[in-house]
Amino acid sequence: MSGEDMDRLIERLAADSRPVRVLAPPLRRAVLLLAFMGAVALAAILTMGDMDTLRTQHAGREEMMYIETAAMLATAALAVTGAFFLSIPGRSRMWLAAPLPAALLWIALSGMGCWRDLVRHGSDGWSLGHSSDCLLFILGVSAALGIPLFWRLSRAAPIDPLRVAILAGLGTAALAAFILQFFHPLPVTFLDLGVHVAAILIVIGAASLLRGRMLIRSEA
């Protein structure tokens, strides 16, 4: 392309310089969306959640349950916030790794809970509880939470949508897994945990595959 062509391109772009609405800082946008998602989750848990069963399941390991729950929420919050940051050009790529420590802690504590049940209940600890229901729950809730999230993220028209989609997928799946705790009638077995992890990976994979449709509004 000649310098003259480049000049003509710049002229065309300058001629199309209508005012634009500047995006709010990513942290503010993330906090607002997380507050919305949190309110929806809280309403669902308070109206339909089974708190008594949750308390019975975790009797004797309440502290671990709190840490595990905090790790899930931290994973969701850091992944969603990271998605908002990475949707803006030039922001730190470290956001991609930000939710990993919390996610590893969550999976590790879930694994320890499964191990405890295995020791306590013997071979029942390996049984496939309500795994298919859990899978559908995580996929369904993730899809529902993903709609507003991807809609908000698409406002930035991310230049590298894959990283944004991966974090957004992890964020919605982690939040869905958090909500699932309040609807899970049986202790989580190792196989259940495997299904939960698989569901999260499916959500991340689906978000990555659909990134073009969900994140890019004006690309031809």
Added chain:
Amino acid sequence: MEVELSGTEDNWGVLLAAAQAGDSDAYRKFLHSVLPFLRSVARARTRSDDVAEDAVQDALLTLHRVRHTYEPGRPVKPWLAAIAARRAIDAMRRRGRQSAREVHDPAAYETFADVEANPGRAGETSAELARRMSGLTPKQKEALDLVKLKEMSLAEASAESGQSVASLKVNIHRAMKKLRLGRGKEDEG
């Protein structure tokens, strides 16, 4: 909003903020002054002037599309560098894919000015061409029309149609392929 500033690096943030508010002069000044920086980022990534120029065009179009994501007051360079680097990577990938599946053979397009010397093409009337064109998608037709018939540059066609440079290239390639295939079928028949 009128901004009377030079296009030096220190003023990029102010110029871009003014451009976000709709100041076309500030925007023009900004785009001209960041061009060398975009080129340097693209060249460092691609190590090829041709590919780098493609990347710079795409970077300018992307910059235009995402100019609302720049947060006034923040450094402009990382924002610009990320856009240019991303488009340079895309341009390199595109070039890699093209060279892997296409053969450059200028002789294949050789023909003669005298219609009599090209008997196989003598019947290629504009009506036939129009019929073949009807098999193209609207975007393919638009790309062909702007770039091949109106002889616009890819960047101009992109600004005119709203299609990215990459999409234009793909649509032209597919349109030409369809037109050639149509011809091949007739030759067989």
